[in-house]
Amino acid sequence: xxxxxxxxxxxxxxxMTTLFHxxxxxxxxxxxxxxxxxxxxxxxxxxxxxxxxxxxxxAMLLINFAMGVVTGxxxxxxxxxxxxxxxxxxxxxxxxxLVMEGLLAFFLESTFLGxxxxxxxxxxPLVHLATIWxxxxxxxxxxxxxxxxxxxxxxxxxxxVVDGQAVLTDIGGLLTHPFAIAAWVHALLxxxxxxxxxxxxxxxxxxxxRQHLEIMRRAWKSALIIGIAAGALQGGVGxxxxxxxxxxxxxxxxxxxxxxxxxxPCAGFSIFAIPDMETRTxxxxxxxxxxxxxxxxxxxxxxxxGMNPLQEQYDQQYGAGDYTPNVWVQYWAWRAMMGFGLAGVxxxxxxxxxxxxxxxxxSRWFWRISTWIIPLPFIGSLMGWxxxxxxxxxxxxxxxxxxxxxxxxxxxxxxxxxxxVFGLLYSTFAVVEFRLLKRYAQAGPPPLESQSSDNDDTHxxxxx
Numbered sequence: 411x412x413x414x415x416x417x418x419x420x421x422x423x424x425x426m427t428t429l430f431h432x433x434x435x436x437x438x439x440x441x442x443x444x445x446x447x448x449x450x451x452x453x454x455x456x457x458x459x460x461x462x463x464x465x466x467x468x469a470m471l472l473i474n475f476a477m478g479v480v481t482g483x484x485x486x487x488x489x490x491x492x493x494x495x496x497x498x499x500x501x502x503x504x505x506x507x508l509v510m511e512g513l514l515a516f517f518l519e520s521t522f523l524g525x526x527x528x529x530x531x532x533x534x535p536l537v538h539l540a541t542i543w544x545x546x547x548x549x550x551x552x553x554x555x556x557x558x559x560x561x562x563x564x565x566x567x568x569x570x571v572v573d574g575q576a577v578l579t580d581i582g583g584l585l586t587h588p589f590a591i592a593a594w595v596h597a598l599l600x601x602x603x604x605x606x607x608x609x610x611x612x613x614x615x616x617x618x619x620r621q622h623l624e625i626m627r628r629a630w631k632s633a634l635i636i637g638i639a640a641g642a643l644q645g646g647v648g649x650x651x652x653x654x655x656x657x658x659x660x661x662x663x664x665x666x667x668x669x670x671x672x673x674x675p676c677a678g679f680s681i682f683a684i685p686d687m688e689t690r691t692x693x694x695x696x697x698x699x700x701x702x703x704x705x706x707x708x709x710x711x712x713x714x715x716g717m718n719p720l721q722e723q724y725d726q727q728y729g730a731g732d733y734t735p736n737v738w739v740q741y742w743a744w745r746a747m748m749g750f751g752l753a754g755v756x757x758x759x760x761x762x763x764x765x766x767x768x769x770x771x772x773s774r775w776f777w778r779i780s781t782w783i784i785p786l787p788f789i790g791s792l793m794g795w796x797x798x799x800x801x802x803x804x805x806x807x808x809x810x811x812x813x814x815x816x817x818x819x820x821x822x823x824x825x826x827x828x829x830x831v832f833g834l835l836y837s838t839f840a841v842v843e844f845r846l847l848k849r850y851a852q853a854g855p856p857p858l859e860s861q862s863s864d865n866d867d868t869h870x871x872x873x874x
Contacts, residue, residue: 434478440605518548606637641755662801
């Protein structure tokens with residue numbers, strides 16, 4: 411067993427770099443198909459307004475993708491640096507999906523994004539349109555192969571352990587893992603919500619100033635349709651994933667709901683709880699009756715396993731140890747994930763009602779909130795990853811390899827040094843990303859080569 415300080419430092423570094431990288435992932439996942447839709451409409455209608463929207467948000471997509479590539483490279487390096495035992499254990503399984511992600515999906519993304527960026531005016535219009543759609547498909551495939559690997563860590567299927575290493579036995583079973591498919595659809599919808607809120611907020615900034623009205627009305631309506639539809643679908647997909655988690659990782663769900671003893675039938679969904687880790691009970695717990703049984707089992711009569719009987723079961727199955735994740739982190743991250751996600755979509759529903767029939771409200775607060783909701787889906791996505799990874803602890807490969815046994819044998823000061831270096835680098839990246847996106851967002855849709863003025867639909871009324 412490795413030193414607990416080294417384990418904590420290695421986990422901190424991986425969490426820091428992973429969460430920072432994941433800031434860019436949902437925006438790219440969602441913005442790529444949105445830009446492709448904008449360009450498709452521009453191609454079919456020959457509309458300069460849609461073409462300018464395509465170029466505006468396409469530029470921000472390119473910035474975000476480039477930053478995601480830079481920060482994502484660190485992730486795979488860390489497997490060999492900080493988690494060499496883990497790398498050796500999972501190498502025979504991870505090789506297939508990660509090679510597919512690198513050689514197929516990433517090259518597909520990079521190649522066609524390059525063709526789209528530099529091929530405008532050089533490629534035939536239909537071919538140029540195809541490149542952005544192929545890029546969007548590449549981003550989705552990339553996410554899928556990564557989630558295949560992660561889902562195997564959550565529920566190791568299609569493999570067996572030989573001489574202390576996991577060995578892949580069924581590539582088809584790995585790629586069609588229900589856990590991976592549900593997580594992938596969940597991630598795609600989260601990306602669409604994130605990108606829709608982003609487009610919505612950028613459009614709100616310009617509409618508040620009565621700039622580029624005809625163009626930004628189109629962006630606004632598109633964002634509302636995509637964001638609200640994705641939000642509605644996400645509820646069903648979240649329930650689908652919740653049922654899978656209850657079956658495969660009951661301890662994760664129990665910690666997310668602070669369920670210490672078996673609950674049900676008609677188990678209640680917790681609204682507010684104060685867990686006590688020492689007594690393994692809740693000091694306070696306010697519930698909505700029956701909702702948890704429905705979400706976790708698709709039945710009002712469903713039983714939700716509690717952490718205390720699960721702990722006893724795992725003691726007998728895996729040996730003495732603590733198999734309960736940090737309940738405080740799990741419980742509140744779960745609520746933050748749902749709360750921030752619902753807040754963004756909920757405000758878009760309200761905004762759709764306020765701007766019905768083409769109205770533009772005069773309220774300063776309406777436009778300020780519409781602009782400043784940008785962080786909400788990003789925070790929700792980050793909380794979702796915390797729920798996913800914290801809830802799996804103490805396992806790095808569920809039921810097979812513990813996190814404390816998976817780290818490299820390093821001096822703690824080396825990990826501290828890398829945390830400081832990564833922290834400084836990533837802080838710089840964050841500033842660069844923010845400034846670039848802000849610059850392009852506030853600049854508005856660029857004029858086409860045939861236009862001499864960009865002010866034909868601008869009315870200088872500042873409301874924010």
